Amino acid sequence: MAHTDHMPHSAGAPSAGDAGRPVATFSHARLAFGSRVLWDDLDLTISPGEFIAVLGPNGSGKTSFLRCLLGQYHLDAGHLDVTHAIGYIPQQHAEDADPMALRGRDLVGFGVDGSRWGIGLRGRSRRKRLVDAALAEVGATAYADAPLGLLSGGEQQRLRVAQALTTDPSLLLCDEPLASLDLTNQRLVVELIDERRRRANTAVVFVTHEINPVLPFVDKVLYLVGGQFRIGTPDEVMTTATLSELYGSEIEVVRVNGRLVVIGCEDAHHCVDETDPLATHPGVEAGHA
Numbered sequence: 001m002a003h004t005d006h007m008p009h010s011a012g013a014p015s016a017g018d019a020g021r022p023v024a025t026f027s028h029a030r031l032a033f034g035s036r037v038l039w040d041d042l043d044l045t046i047s048p049g050e051f052i053a054v055l056g057p058n059g060s061g062k063t064s065f066l067r068c069l070l071g072q073y074h075l076d077a078g079h080l081d082v083t084h085a086i087g088y089i090p091q092q093h094a095e096d097a098d099p100m101a102l103r104g105r106d107l108v109g110f111g112v113d114g115s116r117w118g119i120g121l122r123g124r125s126r127r128k129r130l131v132d133a134a135l136a137e138v139g140a141t142a143y144a145d146a147p148l149g150l151l152s153g154g155e156q157q158r159l160r161v162a163q164a165l166t167t168d169p170s171l172l173l174c175d176e177p178l179a180s181l182d183l184t185n186q187r188l189v190v191e192l193i194d195e196r197r198r199r200a201n202t203a204v205v206f207v208t209h210e211i212n213p214v215l216p217f218v219d220k221v222l223y224l225v226g227g228q229f230r231i232g233t234p235d236e237v238m239t240t241a242t243l244s245e246l247y248g249s250e251i252e253v254v255r256v257n258g259r260l261v262v263i264g265c266e267d268a269h270h271c272v273d274e275t276d277p278l279a280t281h282p283g284v285e286a287g288h289a
């Protein structure tokens, strides 16, 4: 990795003046760890309000892509110009702190604090205002004072969305936020993210092993495999021809009741196990392993 390419620009939430300005632009971007190239010559513009799904098998570079946008990883070649106004929704996981000692509103407050310490009285009332607004935005006010440990996975993930929204982001990065949620809660969390996108024209980059829960919202797919990638609409990328070429082996993509079923790339979580009757019979929730 090099340390010279990352250029955050100062755009906050979209304003009239920069409404059309991309929130991120990768130009001829390359990222590698030693001899392992994750991508090379990647050009991608992320526009306000755009929903981008990042897909690929384990180890293909999805999280590294988010880390580049967060400024944690630096490109080896090319350029990245990205907004400062970023919100980040992590995977659902236990907090480091005792979940019974931490309330929902504490978790959301971490989003306001960022890395700042020692906020004064004025800071405290601003913090409360921002936390209350974010809690209301995701409909979590009712359980904001309950210990995190007593809340369901869906409620906790709703709070993490609120945490990401406290910065009023123009780019929302989502790192597999649906992992370990049931289908109902997956839908609720995706709808919450999409609602924010439509209301504030916030761009969304959504890393996922499973495209189906986000398929109705996705404008573009970035599909990473073994140092290669494809970018396009779901209809362009999620095809038998494109994925077979990308994986260098025979992949089959079929649509079942509006859902995508990808067969043949066994190391990718979003591919189905052909022996799984749930996945191979139309009329059931198919498309995920």
Ligand SMILES: Nc1ncnc2c1ncn2[C@@H]1O[C@H](COP(=O)(O)OP(=O)(O)OP(=O)(O)O)[C@@H](O)[C@H]1O
Binding pocket: 033, 036, 038, 056, 057, 058, 059, 060, 061, 062, 063, 064, 065
């Ligand atoms: N800081 C680092 N130093 C060295 N190698 C790294 C570093 N970060 C990531 N890698 C390697 O880069 C590759 C891509 O990792 P990354 O976590 O981005 O993949 P991923 O697509 O998010 O995987 P998963 O689906 O398993 O979460 C992996 O081989 C990983 O070991």
